Amino acid sequence: MWDELLASSMNRSLLVSIVILVACVGLAFNLSEVHQLKLFDLVPTVRTSTGSSSSSLDVVKFEGAANFLFLLRRAYQQKIANPSPHCQHRKEKMTVEVFNRAIEVDWVGRNIPAVEPTWSGPNTSSCNFVGLAFPPTKKTVHAVLRQTTYISAFHTVKQCQGGAFSWESDKSATCLGNNFGGTLGANTRKGCVEESAGGYEMKLWNKRNSNHAVFQCLKHFLQTDESVKMVNITHMERLVANLTNKDYVSTRGYGAPSSDTDWSTLAFFFWSQLALNSTGAVSDERLMSMLVRLKSTLQNGNNTALNKCVEELMPPMIGKNNTPEQKRIWKEMGVYLSTSTMQQSPSSLLRSFPGSLHGVLPPPPTALYSVNAILGKVINVDSEAYYAGCTAYWSSVLSRNAPPKNAFHETNVEGKRNGTIFANLTKTPHILRNEIIKTCAADESKCPFPTYDLVIDVTQVYCGGFFHFMIETWPRLAPFLDGLLADNMPNFAVRIGCGLELKEFHPQFYELIGLQNITLISGEPPVFAREVIAPTEGFGHSPLLNFWNLIAIRQKVIVNLGPIEKPEKKTVLVIIRDASRRGDSHIYSHKFLKELSDGLPDAYNVVPFRSSDEKMMACIACQVRAFMTADVIIGSHGAGLSHTLFAPTGALILERIDSENDSGIYSELPFLLGMIYFPMDGNEAVASAYRDLIIFAKGQ
Secondary structure, three states: OHHHHHHHOOOOOOOOOOOOOOOOOOOOOOOOOOOOOOOOOOOOEOOOOOOOOOOOOOOOOEOOHHHHHHHHHHHHHHHHHOOOHHHHHHHHHOOOEEEEOOOOOOOOOOOOOOOOOOOOOOOOOOOOOEEEEOOEOHHHHHHHHHOEEEEOOOOOHHHHHOOOOOOOHHHOOOOOOOOOOOOOEOOOHHHHHHOOOOHHHHHHHHHHOOHHHHHHHHHHHHOOOHHHHOOOHHHHHHHHHHOOOOOOOOOOOEOOOOOOOOHHHHHHHHHHHHHHHHHOOOOHHHHHHHHHHHHHHHHHOOOHHHHHHHHHHOOOOEOOOOOHHHHHHHHHHOOOOEEEEHHHOOEHHHHOOOOOEOOOEOOOOEEEEEEEEEEOOOEEEOOEEEEOOOOOOHHHHOOOOOOOOOOOHHHHHHHHOOOOOOOOOOOOOOOOOHHHHHHHHHOHHHOOOOEEEEEEEOOOOOOOOHHHHHHHHHHHHHHHHHHHOOOOOOOOEEEOOOOOOOOOOHHHHHHHOOOOOOEEEOOOOOEEEEEEEEEOOOOOOOOOOOHHHHHHHHHHHHHHHOOOOOOOOEEEEEEEOOOOOOOOOOOOOHHHHHHHHHHOOOOEEEEEEEOOOHHHHOOHHHHHHHHHOOOEEEEEOOHHHHHHHHOOOOOEEEEEOOOOOOOOHHHHHHHHOOOEEEEEOOOOOOHHHHHHHHHHHHOO
């Protein structure tokens, strides 16, 4: 650690703050007074018990969702019975309008210039699609806002500086993407760093200890070192009085080796480095020499006044129940944890949306409806097409201001196929063959696509990946499960519509939420639906924006699986990828498991969760049950952590950050669900570091 600090001391630059410009416009719905929350400043306290203060989320309900099909059909009939004047003109022109849905669905139609074409004014709005919002009940919202959640860090400094978060100013104008790797936390790179592992602690350290107080410690060194001849101490004290540039002790996550000194001493060394650098009083060579001597003095402890002064600078632990062991861990690792509530959610993204509930929660679930549709890459109906929009994916499919040339590829292929009744059609625009849609509606036998009466389309990108299917695609039905499971619900099919990688698991997932023996349409070939419903899209890489879907499906699965008998000892579940493409069995080895088990109190039991366990990997319900009984979950960044969705409230999640390109998705899940999260150093955090964090966070 010391060598890293010294090697980088001459090359530190200020981090540039780039504000995300969010262009998505808000929904008119407002459950109660919407207000903008200020960036919160947490009181530095340590949570030593997680059992009693969380508000219950046992009942997650949405107004009207139990009758969603009836309400959608009625809204569509009303629209068709009273069409807007522009709808007739559109058909006469034989043009095709393309619509998408922003993060907040504005069904009255407002123009969002940065994401075009989109829902717009009454004279250009959709003629064939309707959509409704299904707001959470007041009881649900109030329970969510009161739910206890936890702050340590959402990510590491390197994630902020690497490719995990996009802070590029030329990509910040639309919901198509900026910072798609993490929507929870600050909206600038500097803010990201200040909320990271080490960064937040250093921010508190600077806030608690005035420049004057810290400089008094540095004076103990300067006055006894040969540097006294090179530095005007009085002048330097005036210069550093307003020192604001900060650096950060940890860059790789918690558990990075620091056996040569404790965290608070490192914090002082960082500050001293910046202070000496800011004066410009000595050459780079002499400055490096001074830092080497300061390092040696701090390590050797041969300057009693200096070491005592630095010791007193450490921010005091606040809280009557802090044990000596917790205090030791704080001093050595700089680890920090505080309780908060969802009402204080640090999402600058949601605070900027007029449609956000209470300014901190995503807008309510929605559903779009139409009839006689060809479902392919997009949903095609008469003279109109719809795509999900506003996910990171669509930035690669759509240009910023125009629909893709192949968006309606499915009908265009049929329109060019020789030997069919649709060959060489010329009457309608080549990008959408309305004749095909009309033929399918009139005569199923002549339709070139498989036909269904009612299809719920949850097609979106990446749904062939385990995390993306489980966290983004599968939960889209959750707000409407009461209606889907009702006796009067007609037969329906669910179109997943992407690759077949997870096809064998799809029935298991839907059985978990009570949908037995339903028709599942997997794969990319298009189908025809007499009625189609598209629930709110599962936003790419953002559990935060999928919040309502996630808490609804979490509740349903936990209820359906029934009470799970918990072991007498607390379970530490260690995810080991010993049969996966990104193996980590060399990290979570037999030695690691033994050292962790031996180091923890007898109240804990370390249990491996191996990807090589074929029986476990073939059973989704078995995997979910394993996580439902886990008190602590340890694992590398990757899809295995998706099951965190079903871990108990108050569980501890320790995510190994393997790369600076690892996104923040697995820090969002624990925060939203009232769990505790720490990002761990990817390569060098040893079993003792994990043990210390478990003891620190769980209070024993």
